[in-house]
Amino acid sequence: MPALLGHRHNGRLRLCFLSYRHLTNLARSVLDEYAKKAEIEVIDQAYEAALAVAREREASGTVDAFVSAGANASYLRSTLKSPVATINVGGYDILLALLRARERSNRVGIVMHRRTIPELDAIKGLLRTEVEQGAYETPDEAVACVKGMAERGFPVIIGSSVVVEATERLGMEGILAYSVAGVRQGLDDALELARIARLENARYGQLNGVLQNVQEAVLAVDPDDRVTAVNPAMEALLGIPPNAVLGRIAAEVEPDLSLRGVLASGEAVKGSVLRFRSRDWIANRIPIREHGQITGAMITVYDARTISEADVSLRSQTRRRSNRTTRYALADIGGGSPAIERARATARRFAASDLTVLISGESGTGKELFAQAIHNLGSRAGRPFVAINCSAFPDTLLESELFGHEEGAFTGSRKGGKVGLFEAAHTGTLFLDEIGDMPLPLQTRLLRVLQEREIVRLGSVVPIPVDLRVIAATHQPLEELVAQRSFRADLLYRLNTLRLRLPPLRDRVEDVTTLAEGFVAACLERAQADMAPSAVVGPLGPWFTAYGWPGNVRELENICERLTMLVLQFGGVAAIPPDILRYDCPELFPEPPGLGEAGAAAHDGDDPRAAIESALSHSSGNRAEAARLLGISRATLWRRMRQLGIDPPAGAGSR
Numbered sequence: 001m002p003a004l005l006g007h008r009h010n011g012r013l014r015l016c017f018l019s020y021r022h023l024t025n026l027a028r029s030v031l032d033e034y035a036k037k038a039e040i041e042v043i044d045q046a047y048e049a050a051l052a053v054a055r056e057r058e059a060s061g062t063v064d065a066f067v068s069a070g071a072n073a074s075y076l077r078s079t080l081k082s083p084v085a086t087i088n089v090g091g092y093d094i095l096l097a098l099l100r101a102r103e104r105s106n107r108v109g110i111v112m113h114r115r116t117i118p119e120l121d122a123i124k125g126l127l128r129t130e131v132e133q134g135a136y137e138t139p140d141e142a143v144a145c146v147k148g149m150a151e152r153g154f155p156v157i158i159g160s161s162v163v164v165e166a167t168e169r170l171g172m173e174g175i176l177a178y179s180v181a182g183v184r185q186g187l188d189d190a191l192e193l194a195r196i197a198r199l200e201n202a203r204y205g206q207l208n209g210v211l212q213n214v215q216e217a218v219l220a221v222d223p224d225d226r227v228t229a230v231n232p233a234m235e236a237l238l239g240i241p242p243n244a245v246l247g248r249i250a251a252e253v254e255p256d257l258s259l260r261g262v263l264a265s266g267e268a269v270k271g272s273v274l275r276f277r278s279r280d281w282i283a284n285r286i287p288i289r290e291h292g293q294i295t296g297a298m299i300t301v302y303d304a305r306t307i308s309e310a311d312v313s314l315r316s317q318t319r320r321r322s323n324r325t326t327r328y329a330l331a332d333i334g335g336g337s338p339a340i341e342r343a344r345a346t347a348r349r350f351a352a353s354d355l356t357v358l359i360s361g362e363s364g365t366g367k368e369l370f371a372q373a374i375h376n377l378g379s380r381a382g383r384p385f386v387a388i389n390c391s392a393f394p395d396t397l398l399e400s401e402l403f404g405h406e407e408g409a410f411t412g413s414r415k416g417g418k419v420g421l422f423e424a425a426h427t428g429t430l431f432l433d434e435i436g437d438m439p440l441p442l443q444t445r446l447l448r449v450l451q452e453r454e455i456v457r458l459g460s461v462v463p464i465p466v467d468l469r470v471i472a473a474t475h476q477p478l479e480e481l482v483a484q485r486s487f488r489a490d491l492l493y494r495l496n497t498l499r500l501r502l503p504p505l506r507d508r509v510e511d512v513t514t515l516a517e518g519f520v521a522a523c524l525e526r527a528q529a530d531m532a533p534s535a536v537v538g539p540l541g542p543w544f545t546a547y548g549w550p551g552n553v554r555e556l557e558n559i560c561e562r563l564t565m566l567v568l569q570f571g572g573v574a575a576i577p578p579d580i581l582r583y584d585c586p587e588l589f590p591e592p593p594g595l596g597e598a599g600a601a602a603h604d605g606d607d608p609r610a611a612i613e614s615a616l617s618h619s620s621g622n623r624a625e626a627a628r629l630l631g632i633s634r635a636t637l638w639r640r641m642r643q644l645g646i647d648p649p650a651g652a653g654s655r
């Protein structure tokens with residue numbers, strides 16, 4: 001069923017010739033000539049009867065154009081939507097008819113539909129004929145006109161079929177005004193109109209296809225607010241059967257969808273919000289103009305949820321472009337120690353709420369890992385997770401990173417403005433790492449965002465609502481920062497709603513091996529090596545547990561990567577030369593025991609500075625000799641000296 005007013009069909013052009021008696025008879029010979037060009041149906045009826053047939057043909061879509069004459073033609077044209085070509089009576093036709101009439105009488109009447117021909121008065125003297133003209137609107141008027149002329153002594157009357165019939169009924173002579181040439185012209189016009197109608201219908205068909213398939217609900221009206229187009233999405237929205245509103249006044253179908261305002265003002269109204277069937281919809285009303293004239297208007301209605309989904313996807317694409325994705329879930333958090341189990345259980349609890357979380361813990365204890373896990377476990381999973389390290393930006397840059405800016409907000413601001421991370425994290429989570437390093441003025445702005453849930457871009461005054469969860473992290477004791485007045489107490493209270501404290505690795509040594517095996521396994525997999533992680537970690541267990549892990553899990557991960565590379569290079573832990581092991585992983589491997597007290601001291605003894613200085617003095621500044629005395633490698637000695645700020649003795653060179 002078409003959703004636009006119009007119809008569609010293929011093949012030969014189809015005409016419907018609607019005329020009455022005398023004209024039909026006149027046309028028959030001509031119609032045969034046109035049989036090659038079009039299918040022509042001839043209907044010999046007048047007025048209502050003709051109209052009923054025409055309507056039926058139009059509804060069934062079996063006719064491209066109609067051809068008719070006189071009153072019939074005007075009647076059809078005022079009622080049908082399809083094109084109607086008219087067979088006209090030209091001046092030459094009248095002249096020929098007059099010449100024929102004059103053979104019978106020099107008193108001739110001419111009765112035409114709706115018109116008289118003033119020029120005839122000028123030539124009637126030439127013809128030496130008395131000519132009386134009459135015009136009619138309805139068949140009854142035609143008959144009355146003919147009767148009047150008969151009474152006034154006009155024995156011959158020229159006119160349309162109705163006139164000829166009425167004249168003949170009075171026993172007088174009627175002459176048809178139409179000519180064969182006029183019929184041909186009418187048929188030619190009809191063919192042209194039919195061809196154009198076909199083109200228009202094809203265009204309609206294409207438009208209709210688009211209309212049927214757009215997701216938005218669409219309704220269009222003509223200048224009288226009558227519905228001319230509607231698509232299935234709109235019918236579904238209105239809860240009406242297909243095509244039930246075509247031709248009806250839109251404002252009566254649904255007052256909320258009225259287009260009268262737009263038709264009257266000619267101005268588009270975009271982005272208005274409608275409440276419909278307990279949902280929010282966004283409507284755009286647009287006038288339709290052709291050659292500057294308003295020929296109608298249309299309304300498109302979108303489900304507000306679609307827009308918010310698109311908004312989320314757009315924002316998360318921006319996020320993806322800036323390499324912000326969550327990689328970790330709770331299952332990726334390694335370790336089975338009671339401390340980490342407690343942290344995991346807390347994270348699970350926190351994920352169930354939407355409150356702000358503050359994660360504290362030393363660097364490398366997995367604060368971001370936990371933040372991602374909380375995000376992925378909660379209702380915002382799948383939405384953006386945007387992380388920013390507050391200590392990594394100068395103050396002003398941090399502000400524009402977080403809040404975004406309008407074009408021209410400051411020198412060097414990006415053309416077209418920039419979406420800030422608060423906006424990028426909309427509907428998701430913003431992870432503010434190293435919150436303790438956030439400058440005070442920005443803390444004030446952050447507090448306002450947490451309270452108001454809206455942001456204002458730099459250089460703008462328009463608040464933009466944001467719906468996000470904030471997870472902050474710190475390795476600094478924020479309470480102390482509050483005491484030193486470098487952190488706002490009220491912000492701390494706000495952030496502190498849910499607090500997750502992550503234990504340092506040294507307090508959960510039992511996790512080291514498990515974690516190490518996990519990191520080694522990942523490395524082996526990346527290198528596509530067929531080796532058990534325990535083959536790497538097992539022999540090194542004592543070293544792993546003896547070390548203090550100041551860098552926590554990040555340091556462990558790093559060392560595991562280096563060790564795995566060495567194992568792969570040398571084919572096994574035992575095959576790695578001790579020197580290389582010490583050189584590549586000095587933090588893990590103290591100098592082999594038994595190399596002397598000085599060596600142990602140089603590594604982690606009571607007074608490494610004194611040990612090194614004494615060895616250097618014994619070796620007269622020769623570093624190779626000092627390293628040998630200390631039982632450590634030259635590289636380790638050099639590194640230790642740098643760490644402790646021991647200058648090489650003068651003149652010692654690089655030996």
Ligand SMILES: Nc1ncnc2c1ncn2[C@@H]1O[C@H](COP(=O)(O)OP(=O)(O)OP(=O)(O)O)[C@@H](O)[C@H]1O
Nearest residue numbers: 332333334335362363364365366367368369553554
């Ligand atoms: N329990 C854990 N299981 C597995 N990997 C972990 C664990 N904890 C931390 N990691 C890893 O250690 C590294 C550091 O973690 P993360 O970046 O989360 O620490 P952080 O506390 O946020 O560090 P910083 O304060 O320096 O930013 C990451 O590569 C992370 O994958």
